[in-house]
Amino acid sequence: MIAEGVCKGCALCIAACPVKVLDLAGHLNLHGYHPARYRGSGCTGCGICFYVCPEPGAITVYKIVEPKALAEEARGA
Numbered sequence: 001m002i003a004e005g006v007c008k009g010c011a012l013c014i015a016a017c018p019v020k021v022l023d024l025a026g027h028l029n030l031h032g033y034h035p036a037r038y039r040g041s042g043c044t045g046c047g048i049c050f051y052v053c054p055e056p057g058a059i060t061v062y063k064i065v066e067p068k069a070l071a072e073e074a075r076g077a
C-alpha cells in the first residue's frame, strides 16, 4: 500500500521492485509529485520497496497468508 500524500515520487521503489509491479501515477499528489502506485497484482511481499523508500510511512507491505498455512504453522507442521 502506498500513502500517496507522503510519497515524493522519487521512483526508487519502482527501480528496486524485482517483479516490476510499481509505477508512477499520472496525477499529482498534494505536494505536486506523481506518486508511486501498485499496479494491483503480482507483488510477492518481499519488502524491498519498503526498505529503499526514503519517506517514512509512504509504503506499507502486506503479505497475504492463506488460513490453511497459518493453521499448519500453528501446529508446527
Ligand code: SF4
Residues within 6 Å of the ligand: 016, 017, 018, 019, 020, 021, 022, 042, 043, 044, 045, 046, 047, 048, 049, 050, 061
Ligand atoms: S513488496 Fe511487492 S511491490 Fe514491493 S518490491 Fe517486493 S514485489 Fe515489489
Ligand code: SF4
Residues within 6 Å of the ligand: 002, 006, 007, 008, 009, 010, 011, 012, 013, 014, 035, 036, 052, 053, 054, 055, 058, 059
Ligand atoms: S520510494 Fe517512496 S517516496 Fe520514492 S516513489 Fe516510492 S513510495 Fe514514493
